[in-house]
Amino acid sequence: MDGGNQLAVEYRAIGDLIPYARNARTHPRGYGGQRRDPDQVKREGWQEQGVLAVSADDLRLTWPERELVRQLAEKLYGKRPAGQGVRHG
Secondary structure, X not given: OOHHHHHHHHHHHHHHHHHHHHHOOOOXXXXXXXXXXXXXXXXXXXXXXXXXXXXXXXXXXXXXXXXXXXXXXXXXXXXXXXXXXXXXX
């Protein structure tokens, strides 16, 4: 194969990729696509990294459990400013 034919073959191969390039992902990895459920993110954070993210107002917890969470948070991070209740939305 001489140089001219090789160039044509390479050009044809690149041309074959053009339809794929139009459909390729145009956003960085981790952006776009499906948004994960917040509880799934918290679960994975705990299982993979040992990081616990819990609301002091989580009704799945009993009152003593919520109180323990509040006390731990205050010990580690200090008291919340007055009037800082649960925000919705």
